[in-house]
Amino acid sequence: MREHDVVIIGGGPAGLAAAAAARRKGAEDILILERDGVLGGILNQCIHNGFGLHTFKEELTGPEYAYRFIQMIEKEKIPYLLNTIVIEITKNREITYINSEEGLVTIKAKAIVLAMGCRERARGALNIPGFRPAGVYSAGTAQRLVNIEGFSVGKEVVILGSGDIGLIMARRMTLEGAKVKAVAEIMPYSGGLKRNIVQCLDDYGIPLLLEHTVVKIEGKHRVSGIVLAKVDKNRKSIPGTEIHYDCDTLLLSVGLIPENELSRCADISLNAVTSGPVVNQQFETSIEGVFACGNVLHVHDLVDYVSEEAALAGENAAVFAKEGRKDRALxxxxxxxxxxxxxxxxxxxxxxxxxxxxxxxxxxxxxxxxxxxxxxxxxxxxxxxxxxxxxxxxxxxxxxxxxxxxxxxxxxxxxxxxxxx
Structure with missing residues (x-):
């Protein structure tokens, strides 16, 4: 079985920062496994600026920020496999992955860094009544379709959820020529950064309706309208408060969930609040030699913090691969x-x-x-x-x-x- 010093699962901002830091700490044999066709992760579709102020002391777009780390990986000649899906990790740090070139492969790592990122909560988790018409997208899917694939997802838009992706897409859809009629948020506060509320909603005159949710999606083949209603303190809709909007698109920005199926299958202890692994100050999980960082650990608001935590996880993984743990009874x-x-x-x-x-x-x-x-x-x-x-x-x-x-x-x-x- 092929063995590596440090194997990093995920080639997004966390995985790249962890790999670069592990190399600086002396790890020679590093391998990055990435399921997408390119490195960079979610940053490739985040074409707005605002990244890198902490890490690089300048304002960058998402792809620019990712490219800085990709350059580090290329410079250090750290190998990576693209279009590669990890299907299992075990307690003794064996990793099974699959791709079209090698087929099914199992390798062993002295240390593993989990950097799989997070996923969006889908409509199925919300129990919104109505048919399943075209025009209902998660905000991240819409962002990819618009920014990478070059498609227009709609002309009259309502957004449910005020997380950062939803706020940013409100501005993006407006710049694409769409009319964003409202952003509804079931909680009494926004889930996004204050700067995004100002720059993405207030600057474009888009209303933010707190304590509101979608109670009906109209249309059978394509969304033709939605109904919002105010909610009480138990988040139940209040009869008589319904507001109807004609629209052809509903974007859902209703939360992010750390991507921890691999962690769960490996029986890594997970935190009930974050849904990410329980870690110590070295970002080591309940399995010795397995570290976690980035949005797979807990959902961040700034990618700079992701890079900072990932660098520490990468350094600690490199040390563990070389020395193991000195005192396991502390x-x-x-x-x-x-x-x-x-x-x-x-x-x-x-x-x-x-x-x-x-x-x-x-x-x-x-x-x-x-x-x-x-x-x-x-x-x-x-x-x-x-x-x-x-x-x-x-x-x-x-x-x-x-x-x-x-x-x-x-x-x-x-x-x-x-x-x-």
């Missing part, structure tokens, strides 16, 4: 979110193995104003930082220092939460 500290903080990444810490500092990223569960972000070591509050606004669409982060954790003594758990005072 006690782990639980790290979790409470009181408004939905989750944290990482969820576990090995204090002795952690670097001088780590970045903890998390999201809140509602819109909060004038709240404090607090961190407790066991029951002692050690961080208390005020934030003017906290919103689910904006990822938050804080830094924990190794010296602070070591100085505490018998540390069992770390809690990140929101507080009024």
């Amino acid at each position: 006690p782990e500290v639980e790290l979790k979110g409470e009181n408004g903080v939905r989750y944290t990444v990482p969820q576990k810490l090995n204090v002795k193995e952690m670097p001088d500092e780590i970045t903890v990223r998390f999201r809140v569960g509602d819109v909060y104003k004038d709240r404090y972000i607090s961190v407790y070591f066991n029951d002692q509050r050690v961080i208390h930082r005020k934030k003017k606004v906290l919103a689910p669409g904006e990822m938050e982060q804080l830094v924990l220092k190794k010296s602070s954790l070591e100085a505490y003594g018998d540390l069992k758990k770390i809690v990140v939460c929101t507080e009024v005072d």
